[in-house]
Amino acid sequence: MSTYNVLVVEDSPTMRQLIVFALKRVRGLNIVEANDGVDGLKKISTEKFDLILTDINMPIMDGLKLVSLVRNDPNYKDVPIVIITTEGANEDKERAMAIGANDYITKPIQTIKIIEVARRLLNI
């Protein structure tokens, strides 16, 4: 069975724990956590990920900046990125998708939704 590396970038420990808890229910995932955009970038530079889930509102570097930087990296131009955010307006979603996100999940979080999106984007 293949193993997929998944990066979760989220500053809230409660939220991060919830996302990791949901992803652990999908078999074959190796989950790595990052506290903010900068921490996420560091982890991306040392390890190859198959899926990235990120919050938008984070200190130091926000999720949108992270998405645009990741998309500029040729190694990550096709890696699926999922935004998980409180920003539920259509224009926020459109902006995130235009930058290069593949999916957009709004809070309050539904573990079922996270599992469904991860499975779909990883084709498992």
Next chain:
Amino acid sequence: MTDHDKDQQNRAEEFLQVFKKGAEFTHDLLKENERLRYQNLEIEQQLQHLHASSAGAPSEELLKKIEKLEMEKKEILGRIKHVEAENIDFANRYVEIENENNMLANLYIASYQLHSTLDFKEVLQVILEIVINLIGAEEFSILLLDEKTNRLQAVASEGLENKEIPTFELGEGIIGRMAKTGENYFIDELEGYERDFHHPVVCIPLKIKEHVIGVIVIYKLLVQKEKFNDVDYELFTLLAGHAATAIFSSKLYTESERKLNTIQGFIDLMTK
């Protein structure tokens, strides 16, 4: 006999000959006709016999087979219907279980995070995170009861400043009344609601057993949060108890830490 008479006689004989031939031909035709009719009758009889012998018994067998197959088809269709109904039932139960799972995961993580620290500010932060991320509130505040003044005062807020929020007398207005009675308050109609500090969307008293130490008041939900779900009510119940004990313990711990530091400082001063 004249030539004319002879000619007439010859013609009569010729006619007679032709007539005789015609009579013979007709006779032959009648015989042939009789023979053919006889043959036809025979063929018809044979056909009838064949029909009776070839179609009679097997058609009954075939009918029985058809009847049996029809019954089997009916049974199979019934089974398919039953399996389809079971599938729908399983799918519904799966969704229900997934929702339960989602709810339990949320409750477990909220509870785990609430009791993961004894730092008062961190506890308040965890409560804010739970209300934002798990309930989906945009503007809300945590108010604690000052037992000396009997007033509720904001100690942490999201989307609002603490100083914006007025203090509330215990027993007065919706917030004061909920703090006094320990009952949860939910607005009847979310649509068209405009923020009013005295009339929140939700007011949840923070209780240790029946003792209320404060309230959580919500004034605005996230734009995508249209209504409360079952999990929200469970979370509110959890918050009412667990957040209260977490706040109470962390406050006690912080106070005792501060006292300990003061005493330690005093001892150090005396012994040096």
